[in-house]
Amino acid sequence: MKINVQDKPFVQQEKMGNRGRLLVKCPDRPGIVAAISKFLFEHEANIIESNQYSNDPEGGTFFIRIEFEAPNLAEKAAAMENDFLALSEKFEMEHQFAYGEGRKKTAIFVSKESHCLLELLWEWQSGDLKTDIALVISNHEDTRGIVESLGIPFYYIPANKDIRKQVEEEQIKLLKEHEVDLIILARYMQILTSDFVDHFPNQIINIHHSFLPAFIGARPYERAYDxxxxxxxxxxxxxxNDLDEGPIIEQDIERVNHRDHVPGLKKIGQSIERRVLARAVKWHLEDRVIVHGNKTIVFH
Structure with a gap:
């Protein structure tokens, strides 16, 4: 069984053409690392980076992420993946292959507050966010000029609870047309229905302006101040489908004191939100995250 992945071919720099990644999750037992290493060696692959973790060496689950290089990888990737199936079956693995040329397509959802969107756009412009931003969807017009100035399609779709079904149908249609792999909620202040979420399992990343599980839901800064x-x-x-309770990818904090009122808390919080969301998105794009139940294993 493969871990869900939505990589698509994309021609990048030559130095990335032979780079691949392999993520594995399986029951822990002796010989897994040796078997994977032997497999890669037999396919002329050189291991560049390897990270592994077991949540319990005696009967637990084993996780590993390997980055490798192999000559003519693009030509032999399909055969390599097919050959791996026997090993996967032997060790009861869920696995995912991804490649340097497999550049994911993203969609950014935003409402009025633009700080998280601007951070993502800056990271993308600088080349640190390795993705194709296929489109931006918003229930407000505020960020249209910024987005379109960068040549990114902008779709204004008003949304509220009374028209949520038809709004999400339109959004899903756009996401499918643009072949989007990852949806980023950059302070999109609308609750998604279970139907929408079920279309994109582990493909929607949200930023919540609170150190969860504290202050779930609306007005967290006001409640934190109180x-x-x-x-x-x-x-x-x-x-x-559980509000603000999905698998956590990244968190960060800042110290505050009695002098910081709600506006000050929000300003500090926005800075934290920007960097936390950008890190989480980068790690997903680099295939550094494995979801396990309601937790994540993140290989930095």
């Missing part, structure tokens, strides 16, 4: 917290934070997670 509680007198000394730390505020942000959480980036995969979206599931």
């Amino acid at each position: 509680r007198g917290v000394k730390l505020i934070g942000a959480t980036s997670h995969y979206v599931t």
